[in-house]
Amino acid sequence: MNELEIIPLGVVESPLTDAASAPKQGDEGAPDAWLVFEPAVLDGLQGVEPGDRVIVLTWLDRARRDVLRVHPRDDLSNPLQGVFNTRSADRPNPIGLHEVEILSLDGRRARVRNLEALDGTAIVDVKPVLRPQR
Amino acid sequence: MNELEIIPLGVVESPLTDAASAPKQGDEGAPDAWLVFEPAVLDGLQGVEPGDRVIVLTWLDRARRDVLRVHPRDDLSNPLQGVFNTRSADRPNPIGLHEVEILSLDGRRARVRNLEALDGTAIVDVKPVLRPQR
Numbered sequence: 677m678n679e680l681e682i683i684p685l686g687v688v689e690s691p692l693t694d695a696a697s698a699p700k701q702g703d704e705g706a707p708d709a710w711l712v713f714e715p716a717v718l719d720g721l722q723g724v725e726p727g728d729r730v731i732v733l734t735w736l737d738r739a740r741r742d743v744l745r746v747h748p749r750d751d752l753s754n755p756l757q758g759v760f761n762t763r764s765a766d767r768p769n770p771i772g773l774h775e776v777e778i779l780s781l782d783g784r785r786a787r788v789r790n791l792e793a794l795d796g797t798a799i800v801d802v803k804p805v806l807r808p809q810r
Numbered sequence: 811m812n813e814l815e816i817i818p819l820g821v822v823e824s825p826l827t828d829a830a831s832a833p834k835q836g837d838e839g840a841p842d843a844w845l846v847f848e849p850a851v852l853d854g855l856q857g858v859e860p861g862d863r864v865i866v867l868t869w870l871d872r873a874r875r876d877v878l879r880v881h882p883r884d885d886l887s888n889p890l891q892g893v894f895n896t897r898s899a900d901r902p903n904p905i906g907l908h909e910v911e912i913l914s915l916d917g918r919r920a921r922v923r924n925l926e927a928l929d930g931t932a933i934v935d936v937k938p939v940l941r942p943q944r
Binding site for chain 2 (some may be wrong): 679680681682683684685701717719720721722723724728730731733735737741744745756758759760761762763767768769771773782797800801802803804806
């Protein structure tokens with residue numbers, strides 16, 4: 677395995693199947709969805725519980741990796757911006773960040789609230805939300 | 811190129827060289843550091859300015875990818891937890907998330923505040939911080 681190769685940990689199951697009509701962010705009307713994990717990584721979920729807020733990292737496989745500037749929110753009236761100044765899915769390493777709440781856990785399936793990732797999107801990582809201590 | 815392969819966008823230059831003595835989080839005494847980008851991706855930074863808060867994604871190359879449970883904060887008195895319930899660097903896809911402030915930009919170099927990544931760590935992505943609209 678190449679040392680910079682992502683291992684898919686599971687997939688998103690979601691009613692969202694079309695990128696053009698999907699919400700841009702989770703708080704813009706994204707539906708609840710399932711995270712379905714590979715059996716081999718389930719030990720990594722020990723301690724995750726309903727009510728927890730987590731950051732799900734995904735691999736946005738339908739994104740373009742050769743794009744460095746975009747019109748934000750696909751609106752041509754918005755001036756071109758570097759992709760690193762936007763949350764565009766199109767970027768050299770198309771990793772999505774999604775902050776969601778865990779609603780329930782059942783074996784290898786976790787129900788989450790307001791996830792804007794498309795059905796079939798690979799799960800790359802899950803991390804707890806850390807709140808700044810300031 | 812494998813479709814799940816990360817392209818390094820640049821590297822971190824930091825006085826931190828030793829994982830054992832590095833702070834666990836950026837707000838725990840991490841130093842200022844430089845992000846040094848590959849010339850090929852500089853267009854992606856258009857619009858990023860000093861004072862911006864961004865999330866830097868890194869590839870934690872010194873992490874162990876075969877670990878699914880850890881003692882949080884490397885303290886054996888803490889009960890084992892799944893890595894997805896911790897910010898441990900050791901995890902199947904060792905991607906680090908670092909929220910930092912851009913202090914200055916000079917060509918391909920960006921100075922950032924309080925970055926806990928080690929010197930030489932690959933940069934995977936940069937995203938603007940989005941504040942919840944609630």
